[in-house]
Every structure is written in structure tokens, then in C-alpha cells.
Amino acid sequence: xxxxxxxxxxxxxxxxxxxxxxxxxxxxxxxxxxxxxxxxxxxxxxxxxxxxxxxxxxxxxxxxxxxxxxxxxxxxxxxxxxxxxxxxxxxxxxxxxxxxxxxxxxxxxxxxxxxxxxxxxxxxxxxxxxxxxxxxxxxxxxxxxxxxxxxxxxxxxxxxxxxxxxxxxxxxxxxxxxxxxxxxxxxxxxxxxxxxxxxxxxxxxxxxxxxxxxx
Amino acid sequence: xxxxxxxxxxxxxxxxxxxxxxxxxxxxxxxxxxxxxxxxxxxxxxxxxxxxxxxxxxxxxxxxxxxxxxxxxxxxxxxxxxxxxxxxxxxxxxxxxxxxxxxxxxxxxxxxxxxxxxxxxxxxxxxxxxxxxxxxxxxxxxxxxxxxxxxxxxxxxxxxxxxxxxxxxxxxxxxxxxxxxxxxxxxxxxxxxxxxxxxxxxxxxxxxxxxxxxxxxxxxxxxxxxxxxxxxxxxxxxxxxxxxxxxxxxxxxxxxxxxxxxxxxxxxxxxxxxxxxxxxxxxxxxxxxxxxxxxxxxxxxxxxxxxxxxxxxxxxxxxxxxxxxxxxxxxxxxxxxxxxxxxxxxxxxxxxxxxxxxxxxxxxxxxxxxxxxxxxxxxxxxxxxx
Numbered sequence: 001x002x003x004x005x006x007x008x009x010x011x012x013x014x015x016x017x018x019x020x021x022x023x024x025x026x027x028x029x030x031x032x033x034x035x036x037x038x039x040x041x042x043x044x045x046x047x048x049x050x051x052x053x054x055x056x057x058x059x060x061x062x063x064x065x066x067x068x069x070x071x072x073x074x075x076x077x078x079x080x081x082x083x084x085x086x087x088x089x090x091x092x093x094x095x096x097x098x099x100x101x102x103x104x105x106x107x108x109x110x111x112x113x114x115x116x117x118x119x120x121x122x123x124x125x126x127x128x129x130x131x132x133x134x135x136x137x138x139x140x141x142x143x144x145x146x147x148x149x150x151x152x153x154x155x156x157x158x159x160x161x162x163x164x165x166x167x168x169x170x171x172x173x174x175x176x177x178x179x180x181x182x183x184x185x186x187x188x189x190x191x192x193x194x195x196x197x198x199x200x201x202x203x204x205x206x207x208x209x210x211x212x213x214x215x
Numbered sequence: 216x217x218x219x220x221x222x223x224x225x226x227x228x229x230x231x232x233x234x235x236x237x238x239x240x241x242x243x244x245x246x247x248x249x250x251x252x253x254x255x256x257x258x259x260x261x262x263x264x265x266x267x268x269x270x271x272x273x274x275x276x277x278x279x280x281x282x283x284x285x286x287x288x289x290x291x292x293x294x295x296x297x298x299x300x301x302x303x304x305x306x307x308x309x310x311x312x313x314x315x316x317x318x319x320x321x322x323x324x325x326x327x328x329x330x331x332x333x334x335x336x337x338x339x340x341x342x343x344x345x346x347x348x349x350x351x352x353x354x355x356x357x358x359x360x361x362x363x364x365x366x367x368x369x370x371x372x373x374x375x376x377x378x379x380x381x382x383x384x385x386x387x388x389x390x391x392x393x394x395x396x397x398x399x400x401x402x403x404x405x406x407x408x409x410x411x412x413x414x415x416x417x418x419x420x421x422x423x424x425x426x427x428x429x430x431x432x433x434x435x436x437x438x439x440x441x442x443x444x445x446x447x448x449x450x451x452x453x454x455x456x457x458x459x460x461x462x463x464x465x466x467x468x469x470x471x472x473x474x475x476x477x478x479x480x481x482x483x484x485x486x487x488x489x490x491x492x493x494x495x496x497x498x499x500x501x502x503x504x505x506x507x508x509x510x511x512x513x514x515x516x517x518x519x520x521x522x523x524x525x526x527x528x529x530x531x532x533x534x535x536x537x538x539x540x541x542x543x544x545x546x547x548x549x550x551x552x553x554x555x556x557x558x559x560x561x562x563x564x565x566x567x568x569x570x571x572x573x574x575x576x577x578x579x580x581x582x583x584x585x586x587x588x589x590x591x592x593x594x595x596x597x598x599x600x601x
Contacts, residue, residue, distance in 0.1 A: 192479060
């Protein structure tokens, strides 16, 4: 999956000469926390975040309703030359950038111009969709050894039961690096026959178990 | 006026996927026989279920889907041809005359509605209904037509009523919730095992309705291994506060009996105690808010021998204001059915105590449920303060 599939391609923007008050107003109205600052040719000059503004303002505990910061231009407090992304970047790469650089958004730039924005919230929603939680189904978790062909052995069982698999996630096993945990969503109310079959084939089906306790 | 009527027709037993399928309406026969054995169900209280008309089914379903169900049940379609409609799957296989049988279950719930709304009975019970997973154009989770959705639309159109739907099945009442997600005049309340593992996966507290209907969907997802006390605490608080908030004209309760320890498909670890208490409060609140107008339907329940007959008997006994029994089950009933049952019966109305080994981390599970309740009710508690 690439960035242009998940980005917001009509982001709200500011000009460098907009004031901090205007930036705050736009953030509150549109319920966003990040705004790219662009020039007339749509080149990205910077990014201003809700947090940048809060840090620039005097403490709300002090009585300074007319702080000069409110009328300052956004170019004075924005982050200049921000990290940017490209529409063809992979979503996983963007996730890594967010995680490592601790930024909350990436302006997406193509041909030197701003074409969209991706935030951590967009990425989180993409993750929710990946788990398959949008269609009715049951979830089964299985601990397997980390060896080739295991997934085939398991999906064979779902196939025999005509069960439609909605998503497959593979996690590392926190207890043993030789293992992986498979989390599979299947379109059925009654997974019992499949669970029984999996156990019969020697697979370690983790659910239903108490969290942290083996029954 | 009668206290309550028991809607039933033998044709409802025709809703049968196969001998091995977990959804088995032999439950109806077992429950009625148990009630008759204790002289709690008289023939004059039983009224036949009518068949829902095509026009009534269209209140909740697409014409194309109804046509597929009809033709599948008459052997005119292969599994592959109906799979995209959720039919011909392991959950919802094709069976003979599936349209007719399904329409009879819906009709039963409509019969119950008419008895209550025409003032012929205070309450009415259709244990054959409660098929809450049915969607507009697709079968799901053992449910073909969604009798509750049809009945609520029918209540709106024919009686102009404001309806509260309460679903205590262990699975989320997704079909009914989505049908009224944008409707501010229908409130849905579902208590269910969290969808993190269990079908259908939805029913998060953040599902609150949409548009005009925002704030009229309530979900209370409880943890696996919840047990009686925590289940009932959530149920009681949720019921009282949602009734007070919504002030319905009539209440429709879905009484799936699959939250029990013995149920093979779920993990909530309830006992008979919850099935004694659930109808009591529904009954009380129906009188407090709805002038008594209470329609109840069945639902899930996959231990049809040890759990469902006792649980559903309690529901009928409470509706008819008969004493809830304790002590041994009638010997004649046990003798009649034990040879057929694959498991030994629990010979008493109550479950043995304890029914299972104590659950580790019980207090943490209860704490988590309480936190969930606070978050789920936050929206109406805030409104009350304002």
C-alpha cells in the first residue's frame, strides 16, 4: 500500500504571513493539529503544529490575553524545512518515519509542490482496516514454529471448512523467538470445528485462554 | 387483558440447517415441555405464529435477497450462486423451504408485536425469533431474516412507536444495530462478549450511532470470563440509565441464552443466575416506562439441553408473574429427554455452586468491565449533568 492511497489530498494550508491567531482558529474549526505552510507556488515552507503554538504562547496561568505572539506571523514559529514524503512512499516506511522521528504528520510533496498530508491518525485507521475488523468474523490466534510452509498447513484447514479468511497478521512471540503468533480473522460464527481440527493437527490454539494464564 | 402470550407454531421448527448445526430449534420443544411439566404453560396462552408477508420482509430486506432465499430453499440455486448473499456457507447452509421457515419466525415476532400493541396482552414472547445478525441483503451468523429489525420497523410504521431494543445475547446484535444506526427514534442496547475474538467482532463502545441517530446506539462489550456478578452489574446500570435517557414507548428484548459457562461458542462463564435476573429487570422497567409493553424474542443458545430450556422457562415465568422455581427439575421431563441428550442434565433449576474452578484475575476483569461501563455511559451521564 502506498501513501497516495491513504493521504488526505485536500489539506488545509497557511501562508507564511498568516498570523498565529489565524492558525489556531483554522485548527479548531477543522479539528486538525498540523498545518503545512506554503507559498504561492505551493512549495512547502514549513509545518506549524498545535504544539508549536502552545510552546510559543505564554503560560495560560499568566494573565496575558493580548500576548504579542498571537499576532506574530506563522513563519516565525513554524518548523522550517520539515520532513516530507512522496505519494509513492510505502505506508510501512511512513510508519517507521513517524516512529523514529517522532513527528505527527508528513506533508506529501510531488513535483516540488504540496499534494497531500498524512498524519499518525490516518496511519492508525489503516492499521485498523488491516486487522479485518470491518466485517463480521471470529478471531483465532495460533502459536506456530517459525518455519516455512506453516501458513499453508493452517490455511488448508480453513479452506476445507469453506471459511473465508478476512485477515492474517503475524506477530513475534514475546516468549520464544523460535515461534510466531498468527492472528487470523475468519468469516464464521462457529469456529469450533476449525479449532478442533487445528488442535488435532498439533497446532497450539491460544484462544480461549485467560490473558497471561494458561488454563 | 392477558398477562402474556406465548407465540409458537410447529412450523417454526422447520428453521433447521442440519442435525449437527449448533443452531437448533429443538430448544423450543424442550422449553415448552419443561414449562408444561410444571403446569406453567397452558394451551390457552399459546397463540400461533403468523407468516410474515413479503411486504413486511421488505421493511428490512432487499427484494433481490428475498428472491435468492426463496430460490435457494426450493433447490434452484447452487451454493456458489448464493455465497455472496451469505447463504450456502458453513454458518448458514441452504435447507429446504428456508424462506418459508424464516418468514414464520419473523411472523411470530410480528404476532407478538400485535398482541401487545393492540392491548390483547401486556407482554408477548416469541422464542423462535431473535435472529439479530441478519443484514439487509445478506445472511450472517445463522440468521437469514432479521425478525427484530422487521418488527421494529413495523412498530414504527403501524404504531408510530419509539422502540428500545435490548440484546443480551453473548454476541453483538450487529444486524439490528446497523439497521437503526441513523435513526434517533430507535435505541439499541447490546451487552456482549468483546469482539476482540468473538463473532462478529463489532460492538465497541465507540459505535454510538450516526448523523441524527448519534447517541442512540449503546454497546457494552464485556470481557471473556466475566461471570455473573459483573455481568449483572453492567446489565442493571446500563438498563436503568438507558431507559431513563431514551424513555421508550415499548421495549423489545432479545434473549439469547449463550452467555452460560456450558455454551460451546462463548466464554463469558455465566450461570443460571443471570437468566433469573435478566427478565426481572426488563419486566420491571417495561412497567415503569412503557406501561408494561414488552415483547421478548429468543436468540442464540447452543447448549440446548442443559442451558436453554431452563433459561427460557425463567423468561416466560417472569413474564407471567409466576414464582421462579427452585430445587429439582420435574423428573418426567428429565426421564423423557435424558436418553436423547449427549450430556447429563443439571437436575435442578439452579446450577451447582461452584459450577467451575475459580477464575484467576477475576478482580481485574471486573475492574475492566466497570471502566468500560463508565466510558459507554459517559455520553448520557454528561448530558444529565448539563
